[in-house]
Amino acid sequence: xxxxxxxxxxxxxxxxxxxxxxxxxxxxxxxxxxxxxxxxxxxxxxxxxxxxxxxxxxxxxxxxxxxxxxxxxxxxxxxxxxxxxxxxxxxxxxxxxxxxxxxxxxxxxxxxxxxxxxxxxxxxxxxxxxxxxxxxxxxxx
Amino acid sequence: xxxxxxxxxxxxxxxxxxxxxxxxxxxxxxxxxxxxxxxxxxxxxxxxxxxxxxxxxxxxxxxxxxxxxxxxxxxxxxxxxxxxxxxxxxxxxxxxxxxxxxxxxxxxxxxxxxxxxxxxxxxxxxxxxxxxxxxxxxxxxxxxxxxxxxxxxxxxxxxxxxxxxxxxxxxxxxxxxxxxxxxxxxxxxxxxxxxxxxxxxxxxxxxxxxxxxxxxxxxxxxxxxxxxxxxxxxxxxxxxxxxxxxxxxxxxxxxxxxxxxxxxxxxxxxxxxxxxxxxxxxxxxxxxxxxxxxxxxxxxxxxxxxxxxxxxxxxxxxxxxxxxxxxxxxxxxxxxxxxxxxxxxxxxxxxxxxxxxxxxxxxxxxxxxxxxxxxxxxxxxxxxxxxxxxxxxxxxxxxxxx
Numbered sequence: 457x458x459x460x461x462x463x464x465x466x467x468x469x470x471x472x473x474x475x476x477x478x479x480x481x482x483x484x485x486x487x488x489x490x491x492x493x494x495x496x497x498x499x500x501x502x503x504x505x506x507x508x509x510x511x512x513x514x515x516x517x518x519x520x521x522x523x524x525x526x527x528x529x530x531x532x533x534x535x536x537x538x539x540x541x542x543x544x545x546x547x548x549x550x551x552x553x554x555x556x557x558x559x560x561x562x563x564x565x566x567x568x569x570x571x572x573x574x575x576x577x578x579x580x581x582x583x584x585x586x587x588x589x590x591x592x593x594x595x596x597x
Numbered sequence: 598x599x600x601x602x603x604x605x606x607x608x609x610x611x612x613x614x615x616x617x618x619x620x621x622x623x624x625x626x627x628x629x630x631x632x633x634x635x636x637x638x639x640x641x642x643x644x645x646x647x648x649x650x651x652x653x654x655x656x657x658x659x660x661x662x663x664x665x666x667x668x669x670x671x672x673x674x675x676x677x678x679x680x681x682x683x684x685x686x687x688x689x690x691x692x693x694x695x696x697x698x699x700x701x702x703x704x705x706x707x708x709x710x711x712x713x714x715x716x717x718x719x720x721x722x723x724x725x726x727x728x729x730x731x732x733x734x735x736x737x738x739x740x741x742x743x744x745x746x747x748x749x750x751x752x753x754x755x756x757x758x759x760x761x762x763x764x765x766x767x768x769x770x771x772x773x774x775x776x777x778x779x780x781x782x783x784x785x786x787x788x789x790x791x792x793x794x795x796x797x798x799x800x801x802x803x804x805x806x807x808x809x810x811x812x813x814x815x816x817x818x819x820x821x822x823x824x825x826x827x828x829x830x831x832x833x834x835x836x837x838x839x840x841x842x843x844x845x846x847x848x849x850x851x852x853x854x855x856x857x858x859x860x861x862x863x864x865x866x867x868x869x870x871x872x873x874x875x876x877x878x879x880x881x882x883x884x885x886x887x888x889x890x891x892x893x894x895x896x897x898x899x900x901x902x903x904x905x906x907x908x909x910x911x912x913x914x915x916x917x918x919x920x921x922x923x924x925x926x927x928x929x930x931x932x933x934x935x936x937x938x939x940x941x942x943x944x945x946x947x948x949x950x951x952x953x954x955x956x957x958x959x960x961x962x963x964x965x966x967x968x969x970x971x972x973x974x975x976x977x978x979x980x981x982x983x984x985x986x987x988x989x990x991x992x993x994x995x996x997x998x999x
Contacts, residue, residue, distance in 0.1 A: 477638075480747040490713075555641040
């Protein structure tokens with residue numbers, strides 16, 4: 457197992473990118489950090505800068521204006537950097553797929569490691585998604 | 598001559614809400630100008646809506662904004678019902694009450710969300726955690742009534758999709774009763790805390806004339822003394838049959854904006870209680886509208902942030918020909934141009950936040966020196982600056998002899 461990936465399994469710091477979402481995924485992600493769900497007890501923390509992040513939590517349908525910015529953010533992240541597509545918009549563009557401002561889904565732009573479906577996914581689903589990411593890292597895939 | 602520095606805020610930020618881009622022009626500590634660049638969230642919803650049929654559009658407009666996800670479908674339904682002859686003539690009695698209850702529950706959840714984030718920005722993380730903790734029961738109420746925590750899918754043309762069951766009503770009342778002490782707590786925390794007062798009083802002021810000139814709406818306007826509220830001026834649902842007040846403040850600073858929002862929580866709780874009392878026990882909840890005739894209609898709803906406006910043009914087919922949306926934040930964000938200019942950078946975060954836009958943008962700020970384009974400060978530094986100011990004030994206050 458790659459030692460750099462093993463280091464990620466203990467405490468994942470995520471950087472949240474809202475790439476044209478409707479806020480619902482964003483407030484549910486934020487909810488994870490507040491008293492009822494409190495993922496900080498599991499070592500998951502919101503990173504202030506992408507340069508400190510182990511994983512990108514991307515929400516929303518990526519539109520033409522945000523594609524270059526999302527790419528740039530991914531380039532700035534230290535590697536290995538995991539990508540989590542949170543919410544059905546980031547997974548499959550949802551009902552916006554025929555929109556004129558929407559080009560391609562997230563996994564055609566960046567390599568996505570975990571998909572969390574739901575509109576919006578409940579905080580439990582988001583936590584379970586991150587746990588699946590840790591499992592995946594442990595298996596060394 | 599001091600040199601001007603540009604502080605770009607956004608478009609990406611680690612906390613929440615849509616991407617927006619603010620450029621603050623600063624001279625030393627003072628903000629001298631501001632540029633607002635939006636469009637990072639453009640998904641072409643108006644155009645998409647013209648390719649969907651009338652019953653599909655509520656699901657689409659619900660996803661314009663996740664926080665006001667009942668205001669937009671409500672305004673759209675009002676616009677279509679305007680073509681059909683008015684909400685009051687079509688929608689069954691019980692559905693009107695359910696619509697009002699959902700709309701007001703959403704206002705509670707949105708104002709608590711704002712309160713928490715505002716607390717976070719001025720360095721009161723306890724307020725943030727508490728506000729979001731007490732917001733959870735509101736989301737539970739939503740889950741109980743509508744089946745989802747955020748996108749409710751309750752509205753349809755001519756009624757609502759789900760009924761509020763009789764056995765749920767006592768539980769809803771109990772949850773509202775439990776919410777009231779929490780609101781009292783926030784009122785005490787904000788109104789009586791000297792440090793919050795020093796931090797928010799006379800900061801980011803928007804005078805009455807400026808509020809009128811910049812066409813601000815909602816709590817931002819009411820904090821400046823502009824007496825507008827769509828619930829009273831153009832009644833929808835059952836709000837005109839209930840007893841409630843429009844909250845007005847005069848000063849227009851961030852403190853007044855906070856007070857308006859906290860006091861509105863009480864009004865919303867009161868409206869929901871009265872609606873639960875007066876709601877008919879049984880009855881249909883859907884008028885089963887079939888055809889939409891040719892015509893134009895508008896719908897206006899008081900969203901948590903202000904007036905939400907929808908315009909629909911129908912040509913007698915099953916799709917809208919034109920759908921126009923005007924959301925409240927678009928008006929309010931522009932007023933930052935007057936409220937943030939003249940303040941200091943450490944106040945900019947809370948000033949931009951005070952209109953309740955998609956404001957966590959302020960988290961990814963980077964101060965760039967205009968001459969060599971070198972970053973000197975990032976988002977966390979700016980929030981830290983804001984929090985340090987509160988800390989300093991706190992020390993000053995407690996250290997001062999009485």
